[in-house]
Amino acid sequence: MSLTSQIKEFALDLGYSKVGIIPADGFPEYRADLSNRHEMYSFYIKGPARPLVAAEPRSLMPTARSIITTVYDYSQKSFPKELTEKIGRVYQARCYNAPPERINGVRPQLMREYLRKLGCEVGENISLPERLVAAKAGLVTYGRNNFAYADGIGSFIYLTSFVVDKELEYDSSTVEVSCPDGCSACMKACPTQAIYEPLKLDPRRCIAFNTFMTQDRIAGSRIEPEIREKMGTKIHGCDICQEVCPRNQARLTAKLPDDEFLLKVAQDFSLSQMLTMTDEFYATRIQPMMYNYIKEKKYFQRNAAIALGNLGDLANVSDLATAMKDPEELVRGYAAWALGKIGGRSAKQILEENLSRETSESVKTEIREALLKMI
Template identity: 30%
Template sequence: MVNGDPSGDLRQRLIERAGTEGFVAVGIASAETDPVRAARLQSWLADGHHGSMEWMVERAKERASVKGLWPAARSVIALGMSYAPETDPLALEGHPDRGRISVYAQGRDYHDTVKKALKRLARWLVGEVPGAEVKVFVDTAPVMEKPLGQVAGIGWQGKHTNLVSRVHGSWLFLGALYTTIELASDGAHPDTCGSCDACQRACPTDAFPEPYRLDARRCISYLTIEHSGPIPHEFRKAIGNRIYGCDDCLAVCPWNKFADAAASNRAFLPRAELAAPRLPELLALDDTGFRALFSGSPIKRIGRNRFVRNCLIAAGNSGDEALSGQVEALCSDPDPVVAEAARWALGELRAGP
């Protein structure tokens, strides 16, 4: 263990330094085990709400507590980087000829941007406190960034299970620094959802069995990104023209009215070709074209087949018979999941309105 700075000066310098690295929210929490958080995780997994994300089960013990992952940790520094959009995230809802891509995926891959900033901040912190050890995490390790963010005071986990900030809304990429430095905690942020249930009512697939609980198996983000097989028929019409993720529960949150797009990291500005992509162009993608279009994008990780599967669902929902030729050609795609989605889409288009 390394003692922190009792005067609080280190904390203030940490906040200032984090700001220079692009973080708009910073909070500190103790690394001690939170049994409530651990119990909620176990209950969620026991109910099967993680779907096919088996890594959630395999590393549940490490995920349940900070010390379960790194016993030497004494403090957690929770950080948020804004990606607040400049335009209405639901603007393409009435444009079935376009594919809707979640706001967070329209710009540069946040994993790279946030992790590089975290590493720079970690190097600075080690320089300020000789002998300190620091580990950085952003989304790819068994770390519960959202509940840790609440314990550290940068926001609270809303009824849609995402972290909500009074200042930045839900448009935050989260990262964490685990450290051996003993730092004073900021205290947990109170829940300020009140009686509002806008996020639950907005969900197209009823993915919230109750407030503060998400059933990933019904979530469009899970279905279009994490799920590799055929999308269950019961959800296909509700998916509409969403081809990668879904922003509906975030977009309707009243706290997002206060999110300032000017605070957003410029790296996350939408690429023109991803802001409102046309379905005919997306359906024509082969593996080479897919990799070229999504180079440097988080979308690249799901691969061409899963992405085209999503676009075929959108095509089937479009009502645009002009897409029939492209869709029919994909009925013989080598990937059986793509071919099945194409047959479904072709049936929908031929059935008419």
Template identity: 30%
Template sequence: MQAWGRELGFSQIGVAGVDLSSAEPGLLAWLAAGHHGEMGYMAQHGLKRARPAELLPGTLSVITARLDYLPRDTPEGWPIHELGRLNRPGEAVISLYARGRDYHKVFRQRLQKLGERIGQAVAPLAHRAFTDSAPVLEAELAVRSGLGWRGKHTLVLQREAGSMFFLGEVFVDMALPPTAPTTAHCGQCSACITACPTGAIVAPYRLDARRCISYLTIEHAGPIPTELRPLLGNRIYGCDDCQLACPWNKFAQRSPLPDFEPRAGMSDATLVQLFAWEEAEFLRRTEGSAIRRIGHERWLRNIAVALGNALAVGAEPEPLRAALQARAAHPSELVREHVAWALAQASDTMGA
């Protein structure tokens, strides 16, 4: 199965059982604390996330897979390069995973092929592939199947690959021998907690999504809380800070797939350039990209905040202010409010 996985581009394959009952109290406590924010689907499915056989009746085992996503030409020292971009406020920073093709499509197709191959070789097999697309405790299954351990930032870490990878699963109606879990290796390190710009990692292994920049720029549909806006900096889609700070990511692997090569404008554009995209251009440039799911309105909302943050530190005020003023009468109240806030940051700075 490992060989089949490698042929399909996976870096690692594991097998987990379906009894996740020990994870249920933690899931319920996280939901009760409201740490899922507006992600109502997290609460809607409740404990089904921890019960694979309820999601897909007949499931006896879960095959897990890891798919690395760093582009092939990612240079050595890439975390330092990415952190450096945060100090150039006029640049637009998009999370590394989202700069290429939508991983949901890439991963799910390959997981489906893995299930089909196993069924052809072993026996008739009922199976279903998932990747961040159903009520599945992906990290829990990955840890139980030996793909890595849970880092203090709640992501899965692997000694030979860091955390720059996607997770996926194939639920099967066949009892397979589970792979052994690995040991944890975070030790006393708390670099990820220290690095989080908004303090979203409220305790080791506990994330409050309501403060997470990835949640705010992607999952959150309404106005971004004003007290958090300055902390977003120039991050317009997602945030990699906790991963960039993690020492284990010096071992992050490059993907063998061309799908995750960055598209034009996703890793080297300025805020002004991206803010100028009209909806038609946004849809054209994000076709087949995970970014498209937030829509043009939230795209402008996010960039407006970043432009305001750039103005607040005095970065090239004229083009930044002109870009914002061009959207001041935008049809969307959400965009108009964030543009007004952003323009006020320039006024505050000039008056200081």
């Protein structure tokens, strides 16, 4: 059996749905696209992933010869409706950048170990344009919503690549858009019009981006009021443009087995608990799914406050009143916004009382703006 065949069979044995291989050449088209939209993607370009550098794999690994890329189908089980209203499916599936102690973190680790056993040098920390790599390897085609689609699965896939120093047998490219003619369902459905033209996304308007990349150390923690209004109850990720896509309907309507872990989580999960979360709630209900980008509780609490505000339920006013006493000004500020969104006499009284004792200017601004909505 050839080296290429051994690698592909092992990947399939590990649970990957598809595997392909391309030469470890650069991706000039990706570099050009990122550079042309530098303002939109400056948070990423300037970040630790260094995508413009990694798009030339040999600049980080001079011995690189091939890229092995894999598709993991994370929608093999169903997702509870109570969670999909709030959390993107890829995060519920616990496969996105999974830590090494989790099953989905072990899989790529085992793949690297096997490749080394075969005598391959394997690159580390090379942030490749995974969707383009998979398309060049013939594993996926594009959707107008920017997602990659695998035949028989749809866009609910997670892509992982491995750069090695061996010349292997290469696959044929499928870099193309395979959406139905004239379809723009994803663009029409996006509440914030983040998909401003086919294959073009402004991340700053994307709900998913705003749920987890708006952190002080990344892109600033402020979420614009216009975006807050349209986030609904999304607290980590957003699947709207994938849910309306015709290419995903077969999987979305299929009768799939339950994920018992998610059913258990769904029973215990609530936005109110997330807003005023205990250490136990954080460890058992937030961390197992949402370990991807956010490490500080205050950002989850902020997102919960926005979601509660958008629900508009007076029953949540007492929890938001508690959040107005949180030590984090970010939490207090967004709790104030949520109280203004819900409205009512009780919410107004809470805001007025807190305005007189608040010390943070940013929180005072949120309180004043919330009170103005009630006039």
